[in-house]
Amino acid sequence: MSPFADLLPLLPELRQPAVRDLAWTLLSPPLLEAVDGFRPRHPLRASGWAAHPHVLELWLRALDRQPQALLAQLAAARGNRLGRYYEQLWQYALDQAPGIRLLAANLVIRERGHTLGELDLLLGDGEGLQHIELAVKFYLGPARADGGDAAAWLGPGRLDRLDLKLEHLRQHQLCLSELPAARAQLQALSRKPVQASPWLGGYLFYPWRIPCSPPRGAAAQHLRGSWVRRHDWPAWQAAHPGVWQPLPRMAWLAPAECTADECWDEPRLSTWLAELPADAAPRMLVRLQPADGGRWQEQARIFLVDDHWPQAAGSSAQA
Numbered sequence: 001m002s003p004f005a006d007l008l009p010l011l012p013e014l015r016q017p018a019v020r021d022l023a024w025t026l027l028s029p030p031l032l033e034a035v036d037g038f039r040p041r042h043p044l045r046a047s048g049w050a051a052h053p054h055v056l057e058l059w060l061r062a063l064d065r066q067p068q069a070l071l072a073q074l075a076a077a078r079g080n081r082l083g084r085y086y087e088q089l090w091q092y093a094l095d096q097a098p099g100i101r102l103l104a105a106n107l108v109i110r111e112r113g114h115t116l117g118e119l120d121l122l123l124g125d126g127e128g129l130q131h132i133e134l135a136v137k138f139y140l141g142p143a144r145a146d147g148g149d150a151a152a153w154l155g156p157g158r159l160d161r162l163d164l165k166l167e168h169l170r171q172h173q174l175c176l177s178e179l180p181a182a183r184a185q186l187q188a189l190s191r192k193p194v195q196a197s198p199w200l201g202g203y204l205f206y207p208w209r210i211p212c213s214p215p216r217g218a219a220a221q222h223l224r225g226s227w228v229r230r231h232d233w234p235a236w237q238a239a240h241p242g243v244w245q246p247l248p249r250m251a252w253l254a255p256a257e258c259t260a261d262e263c264w265d266e267p268r269l270s271t272w273l274a275e276l277p278a279d280a281a282p283r284m285l286v287r288l289q290p291a292d293g294g295r296w297q298e299q300a301r302i303f304l305v306d307d308h309w310p311q312a313a314g315s316s317a318q319a
Helices: 005-014 016-028 052-067 067-076 084-094 163-171 180-187 232-238 268-273
Strands: 101-111 114-125 128-140 194-207 223-229 243-246 257-259 283-290 295-305
Touching: 005 016, 005 052, 016 052, 016 067, 052 114, 052 180, 067 084, 084 114, 084 128, 101 128, 114 163, 114 180, 128 163, 128 223, 128 295, 163 194, 194 295, 232 295, 243 268
Parallel strands: 128 194, 194 223, 223 295
Antiparallel strands: 101 114, 114 128, 243 283, 257 295, 283 295
């Protein structure tokens, strides 16, 4: 599904956080193999980078040494939404990818002054005109239930569900480019017929002790984590020793990395846990281990949830 799976070992070698996020965005596998007839299509599938992945590796390494252009573009766009940040990373890469013409991003479709929606990406490449809908999602699977049902997979805010996201993709986002109002706008950019496809990245988190099955249609190589209830934390920590600490939402993409000075010690983590409300919203935590060059790198990630997950309503604040 991803033409760049062999480049994943590059991630721990990159140092700039934004470049690491960009590399993760381009290299990581999708969550799903299909969305009810729509097959995920990697936005770079027909690029020169897909034909010669080592060229992409060289580009990422060079960007890691001199990230100013990427940082300037991200700063200009601003915002604090992870999904928007993910889109901006894609836009930066697609604008420079050989063999790709980024014709439009977040193209608003209107009819008689009414906004019908917007196309995330409109690309021209060797395979034609591509309308691609992007999303990065983090879903928690059910405890003591069949994970095959997409409705059982919830976002950490409890309101987001995998089945609702897939329905929105099928019924609205992926069909948007076929509407007469959209065709009129697309013809001004390209005369080729448009092909719509999704690209859904992220992680699926499985309940500890008794993992559920993946949702139907999940990609075999999708990224995984676990979720753990508060009362199970001592047992989880004993079974998974190491340095654990919370990860802010805007750092949820690439595997975490920090210096030894930035690692939390046990007293700090214990204080943080003691001050965390019993009904707090799920918090992502990562386990860090020492790596080359004095760095500490992520080895695992989990969501720590309240003891009544998913029934109780929690705070939406993040660490």
